[in-house]
Amino acid sequence: MKFGTFKALTFDVYGTLIDWEPHIVRRLRRWAQRNDVSASDAELLSAFDDARAHYQKRRPAMPYPEVLCSSYAYVCDRWRKPVDRGEQKEFSASVKEWDPFPDTVDALIYLKQHFLLGALSNIDEVSLGHSIRKMGVEFDIVVTAERVGAYKPDMPHFIIAANDLGQAGVAVHEQLHVAQSLRADIRPANELRLANVWINRGARQLGQSGHGAELAVPELEYASLAEFVDAHAQDIASRDKTT
Numbered sequence: 001m002k003f004g005t006f007k008a009l010t011f012d013v014y015g016t017l018i019d020w021e022p023h024i025v026r027r028l029r030r031w032a033q034r035n036d037v038s039a040s041d042a043e044l045l046s047a048f049d050d051a052r053a054h055y056q057k058r059r060p061a062m063p064y065p066e067v068l069c070s071s072y073a074y075v076c077d078r079w080r081k082p083v084d085r086g087e088q089k090e091f092s093a094s095v096k097e098w099d100p101f102p103d104t105v106d107a108l109i110y111l112k113q114h115f116l117l118g119a120l121s122n123i124d125e126v127s128l129g130h131s132i133r134k135m136g137v138e139f140d141i142v143v144t145a146e147r148v149g150a151y152k153p154d155m156p157h158f159i160i161a162a163n164d165l166g167q168a169g170v171a172v173h174e175q176l177h178v179a180q181s182l183r184a185d186i187r188p189a190n191e192l193r194l195a196n197v198w199i200n201r202g203a204r205q206l207g208q209s210g211h212g213a214e215l216a217v218p219e220l221e222y223a224s225l226a227e228f229v230d231a232h233a234q235d236i237a238s239r240d241k242t243t
Contacts, residue, residue, distance in 0.1 A: 001195065001197075001219060001220055002235070003176075003231075003232050003235045003236075004235065004236075004239060005173070005174065006115065006175065006176045006195070007115060007116060007169075007170045007174040007175075008115055008116040008117070008118060008140070008165050008168075008170045008174060008175045008176070009111060009115045009116070009117055009118065009175075009176050009177075009178055010117075010118035010119070010120050010141075010161050010165075010175060010176070010177045010178070011117070011118065011119055011120065011177075011178050011179065012120060012121070012152075012177075012178070012179035012180060012181050012184065012185045012207075013119050013120070013121040013123070013128065013131060014098070014121065014122070014123065014131075014206075015179075015180040015181055015201065015204060015206055015207055016178065016179050016180040016181075016199050016201075016225075017100055017101065017104045017108070017119075017131075017135060017225075018098050018099065018100055018101070018104070018131050018134075018135075019098070019099060019100065019101045019201075019204075020098040020206070021045065021204050021205070021206055023094060023097050023098050023099070024045065024048060024094075025041050025044065025045055027090075027091055027094060028041075028044040028048065028075065029041060029044065031075070031076075031087065032044060032079075035079070035081045037079045037081065039079065042205065044075065045205055045206065046205070046209075047074070047075045047078045048071055048074075048075060048206075049205070049206050049207075049209070049210065050074075050210075051070065051071035051074035051075060052067055052068075052071050053183075053210055053211075054074070055067050055070050055071065055074075056122065056145075056151035057151070060145075060149060060150045060151055060154065061149045061150075063124050063146065064095070064122070064123040064124045064127055064145065064146075065092040065093060065095075065124065065127065066092070068091055068092040068093075068094065068095075069088055069089070069091070069092035071091075072087070072088045072091040072092070073088065095123070095127040095130055095131065096127075096130040098131065099134060100131075100134055100135050101201075101224070101225065103224050103225045103226040103229075104135055104225060105135055105136055105137070106226075106229075107225035107226060107228070107229045108135055108136075108137040109136075109137060110229050110232075110233075111229065111232070112137055114232070114236075116140040116141070116165065116168060116170060117137065117139045117140055117141075118139055118140060118141040118142070118143065118161050118164070118165065119132070119139045119141070119142045119143070120143045120152070120157045120158070120161055120177075120185075121142075121143070121144050122144075122145045122151045122152050122157075122184065123144055123145060123146075124144060124145065124146040125144055125146050125147070128142065128144055140168065141161060141164040141165060141168075143157045143160050143161050143164070145157075147160070148160055151184075152181075152184040152185060152188060153183060153184045153185070153187055153188045153212055154188075155188060155191075155192065158177075158188060158189070158192055158194065161175075162175065172194065173195070175194065175195065176195045176196065176197060177189045177194050177195065177196045177197070178196070178197045178199060178225075178228065179196065179197075179198065179199065180198070180199045180200070180201050180204065180207060181206070181207025181208075182198070182207060182208055182212075182213040182216035182218075183207050183208070183209070183210045183211065183212050183213040183216070184207055185207070186198055186217070186218050187212040187213065187215055187216040188212075190215070190216060190217055195219060196218060196219050196220075197218065197219065197220045197221070197222065197228060198216075198218030198220070198221045198222070199222055199223075199224065199225060199228065200221050200222070200223055201223075201224070202223065
C-alpha cells in the first residue's frame, strides 16, 4: 500500500482514537462488586458488547446514550440483578469520561498535515463533541449514527463519508479507512472494497467478535496509531529519496 495515493483518512473513533474500554470496565467492575457478581472483566465487557450490538441492530436510530442506558439494563438482567436507576443514568452519560489513547493527539496533529481527516462514529453528535474536544483536532468531515440513522456495520456511514469527501474532490480510491473494530469497520470496508488499515490495540476486545468479525480481512495491520504514523513517515522519506 502506497500512502501517497491517498488524500483522506477516515477513522473509527471509539476503540481506535478514544480508549473507551477501561472506563466501561471500571464502571461494570464497580457494579459487579456492589452486586456480588462473580465475573471477569472480559465477561462483563463481552456482555456489554452483546448488548450494544443487539440494540444497535434492533433500533438503528436509537440515540447512543439510550444504547448505553439499555446496555446497562441488559448486563443487570444477564446476572439477574436489579437496575439502579441512578447508576444507569450515570452510565448513559459516561462518554464524557472516555479519554484518547496516549498516541492519538500527536498522531492526528501529524496526519492533519498530510490528509483530510474524517470521523465515522456509532454515536450521537453531542457525545462525539466531548471526544473531539479532548482530541483537539478538527475533523474535515464527521459522520455519526445520529446523522445517518444507522449504526455500523451497516453502510450509510461509509456512503455518506464518500459523498462528503467527493464534494471535497477526494475520490473513493483516494480514501483510507483506519479502524480497530473488525466487526463494525474492517468488514464493511472489505465489502465496499474500501482501502483499510486495522489498528490492532492488543488486549482491547470490543469490536473483535460478533457477526462479520471473523470474515474481516485488513489490508494492513499496525499495533498503534504511533506505528501507523511511523510507517507513513518512512514512506514519505523513501519517496523523497527517489525524487
